[in-house]
Amino acid sequence: MKEKPSYPGKLIAVEGLDGSGKSTQIYLVKRWLQSRHLKVFFTEWNSSSLVKDATRRGKQSHSLKPTTFSLIHATDFADRYERQILPLLRAGYIVLCDRYIFTAFARDRARGVEQDWVANVYDYAIEPDITFYFRVPLEVSLNRILRGRPELGYFEAGLDMGWTFDPYESFRIFQGKVFNVYEELTDSYGLTVIDAEKEIPEQQKEVRRIIKSHVDLKSYKLPYMPRLPLDLMFDTEAEMDNAADL
């Protein structure tokens, strides 16, 4: 991973297991920053319009293998990185990433792909200013996801690895492997750990405190006022309260 060059923007990423609550937290961060009229951009894993159809095709036909699963996500990331993340950092935006390259490291390694090969593929990506790792015990995240007996995707459950035919059992095995890699990455990359067993507002408070200590928010003000009045930016009153400066 590259050291951060001197771009005016800030890069904040969230990582964690499915069910760790990281998407909720980054969403609340986005709302908070927007409510303060800051230059903010949000991007999530696996969302490039250029690559989407290929990924869908590979998933539907179950033809993705560990190496191609890795590469199609690397293609997706490169597209978002070079056309959005990097230009917006250079333009002085706070860029929020729901999952970053650590997701690739964790999932690919859980599928048996060599760690340093994957790290080399992503070697151009800059290190975020803050990477939050929402740490939650494996059993807790598994319960959060599996409680409602949801229909799990073939690859989501790791069924492509052929460990077992039972999607729930397979998901447990897969998430266990992903969890172990995350724990290792936390040490080697110095990820910022958030206790994701705490209540949502409590976690959000901690996240905002850390962001404020790293980022001089005033300097990311939008040069103009948003077109919508503030109260129309939120769907509910509760959301607006949540977004208020804690």
Place this chain on the structure above:
Amino acid sequence: MPYTTKKSDFFSRELPELEGRPLAGKLIVIEGADGSGRSTQIRLLGRWLESKGYAVNQVGIKRSNLAGEQLTLAQKSNVMTNKTMALFYATDLYDQIVNQIIPSLNASAIVLADRYIYTLMARALVRGAGTDWMRNLYSPAIEPDAVFYFKVAPDQLLERYLNKTRSLDYWESGMDLGLSKDVFDSFLKYQGLIDEEFSKMSGPHEFETIDASRPVFAIQKELRNKIKSLLE
């Protein structure tokens, strides 16, 4: 047929999809620009090998079920950065490696590749990709048993290419590189740059350079002789 053994230290990694099984078949790669006669020769080789009782499978660039079609569409949109393009091409090729080449070689078939990692590396390198980055990307690929590089001088290539297509393709002319606003000049310059990359790879990767300006049958004869010795 003897099992494939690794020769070059370029292919330093092993794909997880190999699962330790021996690759009993042969992977034969034909490289060369559009208009160098690759597909004609591959068609003839395929027929010949089948007549000798070998199972033959063919792969090529942008032919994967996973990414072939999408890659073509993405190129038309002209918004792909070089890195994204390099990775999309890699996705396309690795899909064929894990779903076509490995199973075929496991089943002792002969795989004829109408271009392989070398074209993809050359294209990315002339577009500024780092050598180490490209090396890493393709280090887990399956090492070919033979690579035939069809060489044609750029001006002759242009003649053959135009004779086939009647117009110059944006990508095949390297117009995205801004070498020249004139598509004709750009084609010559671009193919020259690609050829330089091939020349650099030729030694370390033990390419068999084929003079592709000769008649079809002469080239086919040479290829068959070389492949025969590979199959013994």
